[in-house]
Amino acid sequence: MRTEAFELPEDLKPKLKKAKRLEWITLVYLATVVVLMYLVMGSSQAMKTAWLEDALSMIPAISFLIASCIYNRKPNKKFQFGFHRVFTIAFLTGSVALFGMGLFLMVDSAITLMKAEHPTIGTIMLFGKQIWMGWIMIAVLIYSSLPAMYLGYKKLPLAKKLHNKILYTDANAQKADYMTGFAAMAGILGIGMGWWWADASAALFISLSVLKDGYTNLKDAVEDLMDRQPLHIKDEKPDELVVKAENFVKSWEWVLDAKARFREEGQVYFGDVQIIAKPGTDIPKAIEEGLKKLHEFHWKIYDVTLMPVEKIKDYSEK
């Protein structure tokens, strides 16, 4: 049982710091995007959808920053397991928002398409020249996609190293943001071509991608809260760390057999290991030493119970 405040291993501390800095940059940048997009939005459905998507993509950044202030507090009387799950909660919040907005945008765009609304886009006087607002919208869309893509690429490896899902989702969504941008640009160009339906169709396409992201994340967040086995955040495959830890315990000379199960609590793993000990072992002492070794084995294995049993109960599917 751990009672001290949680500290990342030394080599990961600068990574978390960098992630936090990138999220602050993301927030400031997104704020400028949201204001600019709102100013040029006009009556384009695709612009409205892309705008809402950008406004919404501030949520993961905000929840990551809030959660990263809380997650490493010391366990106390009220929260005896510490505060690691705050990351899972942030992840759930973000995915609910994404999923809900995806639904809203899909319905909204579909209605616009069915009502056959023709988007009206006017002009603006810039440097003494009459310019179609569509071109300005496209310029703003480029501003909303390219830097976002870059930020996503920078955050992705950090999220994998830190085993942080909210950061990963954020990074991945931003990496894919150019799709939204391109779809919206295609919609605007379509309007310019005289295809009134292009705009709402592009919006529908964007909303479907938002919906898909929202659904995947929502499912993931709920499964995390239901203590699913730990998965890699990149490829959704079971983390081999569980088996490695189990084999590590089995390799101790006082252990005859062992079975481990872990669950994710934010970035770290909690769990228990059933152990059949060799007869004559000084069990309390062996367990104290074993816990220490396990904690040093990997930073993700954070809070473990070593449980001496007579017969191992197997809960895994055969």
Add this chain to the structure above:
Amino acid sequence: MREITLLGILLMFVFFSSSCNFPKDPNNSFENAKKSSLRIGVVPKIDSTTISFEKNLIERFAQKENLQTQFISENETALVKKLENFELDIVLGGFEKKSNWKSKVGMTKPYDGKHVLFIPRGENRLLFQLEEFIEKNQKP
């Protein structure tokens, strides 16, 4: 990455095949006005100075673009209905930016900071031409 490249090529194609004469009208209002005439609906109102300024503005616009004009006078509701069905190109009535017809029509930018002209929704070429003219002929 393949989808992105394809999408990029498509965008480029759309762009280059149409960079002249951009934006277009989905219902070709401006092109049709050139071929036959510009159909203008006028709401009969007591405030005749506004209406006559608007009429004059449009006549000068038609002259500059070399368009025939055709004025009809009817009540507001009937005119907006015709505009929605693309039976008219412009409706004049001393409308303001926050008009109740907002969701049914397209609007030009105000010619005096307050009053706008109605056009059919989404006819962006017509709107472009009108706004270009309005910009140069702002009412003081």
